């Protein structure tokens with residue numbers, strides 16, 4: 001019998017609704033966009049269309065795996081956890097909790113079970129050594145948002161559906177499908193922007209697919225966005241174009257911003273940015289003159305040594321032009337599950353503490369928003385601190401740092417030297433090949449789904465819950481069970497996963513009823529627990545969050561409000577309306593105002609100014625992304641890798657001629673820390689002086705179980721990235737703008 005199931009695609013941030021044909025309890029392979037989905041209206045990309053292939057991939061792990069020398073043995077769950085219990089607690093007992101590190105990857109924020117239970121595991125593990133993909137990606141934006149608005153989750157989102165002018169830096173949403181900007185059907189949204197007379201300007205060293213559909217492309221020199229943005233702000237002050245708009249009463253620090261950008265006249269930054277001063281001035285005038293405008297920066301701006309400064313200046317520009325918290329500008333979503341910016345009374349926030357109080361052992365790098373820089377992971381394993389302590393054990397959860405972290409060669413060797421490693425992952429990949437125990441994560445189609453994270457970053461307020469499309473396969477278990485069982489071992493108190501889950505649910509219920517902003521404020525926590533009692537695990541937690549959230553039923557006080565029951569009755573989602581202004585209610589800064597000039601960012605200005613006088617480097621390497629790639633982890637699916645080699649080195653024709661590189665032949669790319677050979681693709685899509693390699697490739701390591709990916713291995717661009725330079729305010733690695741030399745391989 002064939003039925004149709006609807007679910008939200010969990011593979012990227014876009015939250016597309018999928019329509020999946022299910023035949024006799026198995027995915028029939030036909031996956032379409034769900035036209036009735038309230039958010040995506042039928043849009044789908046090739047990754048979403050391949051989700052059935054992911055489910056069926058015979059190399060996706062279904063049973064726990066135990067290392068036996070160089071071999072792997074499939075074992076039952078009890079045996080796998082017995083091995084963890086046998087080895088992990090004694091190691092922690094002997095060396096202390098900080099001898100263990102934990103690394104969590106991007107898929108955790110695409111899965112509400114992981115999102116809700118990951119903090120439980122991390123607390124139970126008790127280590128200060130927390131690393132994640134965030135310090136390889138978006139942390140600068142979250143640090144800047146935390147300093148300006150009081151919470152790192154308060155990211156201002158471009159109102160793409162209503163804006164008249166979209167200035168986009170270092171982002172390629174036609175390929176990424178949006179990042180820190182959840183907006184299914186980016187192609188349609190950008191097309192409609194232009195059809196209604198709006199203007200799209202893309203600033204990027206590469207002429208990306210997004211730049212191809214823009215009104216204007218400015219091929220900036222990599223790593224110089226902060227100068228460009230500072231010069232735009234300078235021009236706004238200089239030409240008396242600052243108009244704060246309705247946010248004005250809530251803004252603090254305008255004079256300090258004026259002083260901070262005072263030395264960044266367009267004429268001073270033009271050469272280093274590779275953009276003429278007149279163009280910078282014109283763009284500033286255009287943003288200021290547009291009826292509404294949104295400035296947005298993404299990975300090309302964040303993975304640089306001034307990533308937090310650039311992220312801050314993006315929102316400074318939005319504020320200076322009256323576009324902060326305004327329709328058509330940038331706005332703050334209000335997610336149905338609530339978030340740090342809906343909880344607690346506004347104006348009484350504590351803000352964020354940057355830098356954090358903890359330091360890594362080797363370089364003394366500070367924690368930022370509770371995490372250490374992933375660029376420090378290898379050295380924390382392979383270099384004992386002065387007192388001999390080091391990281392000896394690692395837990396990875398849905399992450400592949402062997403491919404995604406800088407100086408991958410060193411990290412790969414460091415992972416191989418660990419005394420014990422546990423991975424929760426769907427594949428035996430470049431990272432998990434070093435593990436002693438791998439605990440498989442179930443197929444995305446066998447999980448329920450709710451986008452807790454991306455609803456808080458979406459261009460429209462929506463809520464959409466998907467029950468599991470397919471049952472768990474034999475031997476599979478829910479990820480929440482795996483996480484709770486691991487937490488129980490780490491706690492060592494004899495709690496069962498079920499008992500720990502009750503503790504987690506009770507804690508959440510008490511927190512929600514104690515929150516004066518919640519719709520269950522002042523109620524009895526037991527009442528909330530009873531209301532959700534028919535559900536277990538992540539669905540119980542989700543139900544409580546929805547009922548207490550800003551659109552919740554409040555246990556009956558808002559009869560038309562949301563609960564999980566309500567969402568189950570709406571398989572295409574519930575539309576909660578367009579984003580609306582939220583100032584000052586969204587703010588959690590101690591002052592209760594938008595801090596336009598946080599001292600930590602002002603302190604970066606002298607360093608930024610000093611960098612203006614550095615010599616312009618020779619050849620710089622930047623990354624790139626492909627519509628059919630999702631970082632590293634979908635390359636084992638034939639539809640994602642078929643066709644011509646996509647892991648090529650893009651070289652501008654003038655550079656190719658100067659360096660005697662030939663299209664289709666190999667070039668040796670060398671940086672301060674490594675060297676790879678890659679096939680040359682000559683294209684004027686990169687600016688002269690810039691070469692580009694995509695990330696997420698390099699599936700040529702021995703011992704991985706990724707047959708299709710290995711047949712299209714490509715090279716790991718992070719062999720070339722250097723863990724030494726960091727954006728100091730966020731601890732984020734510099735993954736764009738790497739000085740390299742390139743020569744033919746003869």
Ligand code: SF4
Pocket residue numbers: 009010011012013014015016043044045046047048049177184
């Ligand atoms: S754009 Fe993202 S969410 Fe939409 S179908 Fe593709 S992978 Fe899934």
